[in-house]
Amino acid sequence: MSTVTHNEASTELAHKALRFLTAGSVDDGKSTLIGRLLFDSRAILADQLDALEKRAAGAPIDLSLLTDGLEAEREQGITIDVAYRYFATKTRKFIIADAPGHEQYTRNMVTAAAGSDAAVVLVDITKIDWKASPVPLLAQTRRHSLLAHLLRVPNIVFAINKLDAIEQDTETAFNNVKASLEAFAEQAGIVNKGVIPVSALRGDNVTTPSANWPWYNGPTLLQVLEQLPPSDERHDGALLHPVQYVTRDSVGEGEASASGTGHQYRAFWGRIAHGAVKAGDEVQIFPSGETAIVAEVRHSALVVDQCEAGQSAGIVLDRQVDISRGDWIHTPGSIKPTANFTATLAWLDTEPAVVGRKYWVRHGNRWVQARITSIDNRLDIHTLEDTDAHELAVNEIGRVQIQTQQPLPVEPYASNRVGGALIVVDPTTNRTSGALLVQAA
Structure with a gap:
């Protein structure tokens, strides 16, 4: 390699x-x-x-x-x-x-x-x-x-x-x-x-x-x-790979497949959030918890030695595992899924954000229902001070407590922009209502 x-x-x-x-x-x-x-x-x-x-x-x-x-x-x-x-x-x-x-x-x-x-x-x-x-x-x-x-x-x-x-x-x-x-x-x-x-x-x-x-x-x-340098997510440490789509492709003529699946293989594609992946790595699937070994890594339809954070990668496993869009592939034991976390909420909808109302949130490519359990404060953009708030109006920014219907592998946004970001969608209008940036899980 x-x-x-x-x-x-x-x-x-x-x-x-x-x-x-x-x-x-x-x-x-x-x-x-x-x-x-x-x-x-x-x-x-x-x-x-x-x-x-x-x-x-x-x-x-x-x-x-x-x-x-x-x-x-x-x-x-x-x-x-x-x-x-x-x-x-x-x-x-x-x-x-x-x-x-x-x-x-x-x-x-x-x-x-x-x-x-x-x-x-x-x-x-x-x-x-x-x-x-x-x-x-x-x-x-x-x-x-x-x-x-x-x-x-x-x-x-x-x-x-x-x-x-x-x-x-x-x-x-x-x-x-x-x-x-x-x-x-x-x-x-x-x-x-x-x-x-x-x-x-x-x-x-x-x-x-x-x-x-x-x-x-x-x-x-x-x-x-x-x-100016371009932003760059961390390449070292644990792998975090959001699955965006799954392909089932045939192995080309004269091309050997390391996956052991005959002439077809399933590749789980997405852009790596952090870490790197190479053949031989043990990985775990969220939310199923199953583990497998990486048989090969593909980038732009070619088999490569490894892919790193920021690159789009297709991961082929050594055995058949039930994985679909919205799942995460990660280093075993590296994530701590939670259904409750603190986040900064940038509210973008004309209908205010209120405590208790249910919304859809998307984390990576996974959709779950969630609600705001409390609004801690609102940021005054003129004084940059936190003020008391019971709701957030359009274009306001505040700190909130979120509860999701299912646990998610969220991370602090300060350490990773992919694992720490969620979008909020109004279930009635389907409008993008806000952006959640995880502070602490």
């Missing part, structure tokens, strides 16, 4: 694409910023550019149209759904999620943040009183930053946008807002990777340094993004 050194693993990690989202309040310029990144990096197809130029009819191109693809988005001039775009520079590949800023679509922002390595939080300087001391930040700026932090987005960058709209004292305006952002980040425990002055419309400090602000000699936004 081939081995990978620490240096080789670090090099491989550095070459992974960086997944980042743009966040912040509505009309802060998120779509325009992404359009600027795509335009300056030449990631726009010729026919797209022609269509934008015809639509502009001689006026400056509206770069936000590169991501606002829904008809309703173009009509209202806002982002509604998450739009994903791809681009690359000479040193890095990127996957961008353009998240909506409107409070009504906060659930879409949460969806984008859950799988991101970084968040660029935009601050529209024309919407705030930058002459005040301290500068008051918009509620949605604080909310999106806190949600990204709670969702364990490891790299958060603040971009102060539309400085070109200020005719004078741009340096003072930037420094005042920067001081307020840094104080907020420190109070909230957010690791701030940088505060950058930009003009998404004009292109200042997005991909190239601005000639209009000689007082700033720091990196551009793109330079910061190129240096």
